[in-house]
Amino acid sequence: MNSGGMNSRIGYIAFNTFREAVRDRVLYNLIAFALLLSGAAILVGEISIDIERLVVVNLGLTAVSLFGVVIAIFIGIGLVSKEIDKRTLYTVLSRPVRRWEFVVGKFFGLTGTLVVNTFLMAIGVFLALLYVAHKFEKMDVWVLVALYFIVLQFLIVCALALFFSSFSTPLMSAVFxxxxxxxxxxxxxxxxxxxxxxxxxxxxxxxxxxxxxxxxALNVISQVAHGDPVPGRLILYNTVYALLYSAMAISGAVLIFQRRNLK
Amino acid sequence: MAAIEILDLEKCYLVGFWRKRRKLALRPLRLTIEEGEVFGFLGPNGAGKTTTLKLLMGLVFPTAGSARILGMDMDDPRVKSQIGFLPEQPYFYDHLSARELLNYFGQLSGVPAKGRSARVEQMLARVGLSDSAGMQLRKFSKGMLQRVGLAQAILHDPKLVFLDEPMSGLDPMGRREVRDLIQQLRHEGKTVFFSTHILSDAEALCDRVGIIHQGELRGVGAIAELTSERQGKIEIIFHAQKVPAGLTSLGAEARVSGDMVNAVLPEGQQDAALEVLRRDGLKLISLTPVRSSLEEYYIQKLRPTDVQREVRQEDDRKGVGV
Structure with a gap:
């Protein structure tokens, strides 16, 4: 039997995590999001004068962020601890899977789920925007940047949830x-x-x-709602910052998990 | 070559609120299992069987000692592709079907993509789950999960298979099937290390057994030798309605069942007993020497010896619990 590559093992674990989230109906949050946004768009379209775009972008992006953070925390804290409690981890780690590959695979699986979730929500935001403004404008491209920053926030939140759950109870991890x-x-x-x-x-x-x-620094919602541009330097800094911060939190989670006895 | 070489493996947990009290889960264990052997690891619940298996699987880390598996250090990542493991009361991702789970485990074990699906189907058929292969595992019974567990343990054709209580939770038919599967693995030349507290399973399947109790290996022996040991007694079965008085005076322990009598008496009284039967005109059915059973060996090993009692008292003084 060939031993299989490290990257492919991380990929298989990530895909399984994504599949689990989808089958556990995590994406059902999209229904609540769609209802919230369409209701708001209709309401705003009727009562406000010239600030429809501002309200829809503000409300839409804040909802994307909050929905995502809640998912990131509540799934993130259970990513590893649930597998230990249910003992599903035993049959995974008795295979040629290293513990750090498991943690990194789970992290990618959850962030992948959040990226798909955010992508679908972003479509909703743009549809609501089209509904109230009847056309897209050039400044709407900054909404995409704000969405990108929100995804960077999710990376950090997922990594932190994973880090706390590597040594704490799920409840305390959620609180932290x-x-x-x-x-x-x-x-x-x-x-x-x-x-x-x-x-x-x-x-x-x-x-x-x-x-x-x-x-x-990762929250530019109010700025883009007003149509203000986001400097390229901030995009670069935020990207590097989020990647480094997540990598540090994941490394901490790996270091703790490597030494843990799975009783 | 030895398939498993356990060299004074020891596990001690720190317990209590301040984690200051030491609890010995496994006293230094030294044990060698040869290739192609079916080895039964016997002991009551909480004896240290699962701890030993978890140490070998790298799920918990030893306080002291080491082990070599298939000639490699147990921490060597190459070991994992050549071993299979069924945990006690296995639980799997319940959002997956049996087919998806085996495919996932095949991927993680490095089973080549080409032929993986065929291998999965073959394993499903081998454990009798072909008809339920597409059903989500959350709908599986305990016995079905045990079968999935067995399939995943042998999916990647490992040389060595570890099974933790493979018969637990199974009905008589299921237990029979697991027994047959272990026999098949033996014929395929695999080494099987399985833990159980069901002695009849061990007696039927194992080449050798080890008995563990309170974290300590109490004895190791070949089943054939353990059960062939004479006890200095004979068992006589003959046709009669009641136990002849002459036999009772020879010290026989007898019981009547229908028109047959079963009597056990010291080997030295064999000729005298046969003389009683001949004199009373009774028809002899069988005369066999009484041999030790695994159960007797097991019970004998579970009783602490004076030395073990002293060690335990010494541990109690040092504040090390078991």
Missing amino acids: SFALFVIGSLAEDLRGFARITHGVGGWVATAIAYLVPNFS
């Missing part, structure tokens, strides 16, 4: 992940606060401000 998402969304304010604080408090505030994921 959600708390970090909220704090990270206020990261810019936290950094501002750190700058004006002195002494030990200043040091602590600076450490926390730079340690928590900077989700506020």
